[in-house]
Amino acid sequence: MALFIKHKDRGELRVHENLDELSTDLVDYVAELSEVSVKERGIFAIALSGGSLISLMRKLCEAPYNKTVDWAKWYIFWADERVVAKSHADSNYKLAKDNILLKVPIVPSHVHSINDSLSAEEAADEYEFVIRQLVRTRVVSVSEISDCPKFDLILLGMGPDGHVASLFPNHPVLDEKDEWVTFITDSPKPPPERITFTLPVINSASNVIVVATGSSKAEAVHLAVDDVGPDSPLLPARMVHPAKGKLVWFFDKLAASKLEGSQFS
Numbered sequence: 001m002a003l004f005i006k007h008k009d010r011g012e013l014r015v016h017e018n019l020d021e022l023s024t025d026l027v028d029y030v031a032e033l034s035e036v037s038v039k040e041r042g043i044f045a046i047a048l049s050g051g052s053l054i055s056l057m058r059k060l061c062e063a064p065y066n067k068t069v070d071w072a073k074w075y076i077f078w079a080d081e082r083v084v085a086k087s088h089a090d091s092n093y094k095l096a097k098d099n100i101l102l103k104v105p106i107v108p109s110h111v112h113s114i115n116d117s118l119s120a121e122e123a124a125d126e127y128e129f130v131i132r133q134l135v136r137t138r139v140v141s142v143s144e145i146s147d148c149p150k151f152d153l154i155l156l157g158m159g160p161d162g163h164v165a166s167l168f169p170n171h172p173v174l175d176e177k178d179e180w181v182t183f184i185t186d187s188p189k190p191p192p193e194r195i196t197f198t199l200p201v202i203n204s205a206s207n208v209i210v211v212a213t214g215s216s217k218a219e220a221v222h223l224a225v226d227d228v229g230p231d232s233p234l235l236p237a238r239m240v241h242p243a244k245g246k247l248v249w250f251f252d253k254l255a256a257s258k259l260e261g262s263q264f265s
């Protein structure tokens with residue numbers, strides 16, 4: 001049975017028995033956020049990441065969600081993208097397109113993928129420019145607390161090293177305060193060139209979801225969530241702290257097995 005825990009300062013933790021249960025809860029929660037956002041502002045601006053979370057979102061293409069979600073109101077962005085052609089197997093856009101976007105009636109002009117004909121630096125600049133236009137037209141809201149866009153939902157996976165989006169441990173882009181979108185050319189996870197939302201953008205979102213599954217993520221989950229003290233490594237996932245928004249972690253019990261006081265090992 002799933003366990004939902006309100007952590008005192010790390011948001012809500014949802015620990016699931018298996019991937020099937022996690023996936024059902026995840027798509028249910030995303031569908032709920034979409035409904036609230038469409039009711040409140042007529043739009044749902046969601047930023048996706050790459051990795052295994054996309055296959056966990058596939059149930060969105062099935063009943064009842066394929067009929068009940070207001071797909072015409074969805075605007076899709078990427079919290080991070082690999083700088084490869086859109087047709088390349090490594091492309092996060094291609095991953096989402098093949099698994100979800102082609103299977104539901106999303107408006108093609110609402111899908112904001114990066115320009116794959118540019119260098120990493122140019123693509124990051126152009127993507128930020130696109131988001132600035134969409135903030136002006138209120139497709140994406142503006143944060144009340146920072147000079148940042150306020151996405152309705154940013155969906156993140158987490159690597160075994162605690163990276164989220166393309167923000168890797170000890171990388172200088174973790175300190176970026178001014179840019180909304182930046183780039184790296186030395187990603188430890190291939191491919192090396194990527195663009196990524198910065199921490200101020202992630203932490204200005206209305207909702208942030210982090211999904212982590214499998215035992216290889218257990219140590220990073222512990223370091224990202226538990227009170228580990230200043231001597232432990234500060235993982236990017238621990239820096240995810242939406243100032244006004246809601247943070248929800250979706251784990252399977254393997255990923256949650258090293259959480260303090262864990263009943264999941």
Ligand SMILES: O=C(O)[C@H](O)[C@@H](O)[C@H](O)[C@H](O)COP(=O)(O)O
Binds near residue numbers: 080157160164
């Ligand atoms: O493009 C990417 O590489 C991702 O956006 C990255 O942040 C991913 O979400 C994590 O590495 C988790 O990936 P897995 O769930 O596949 O481990």
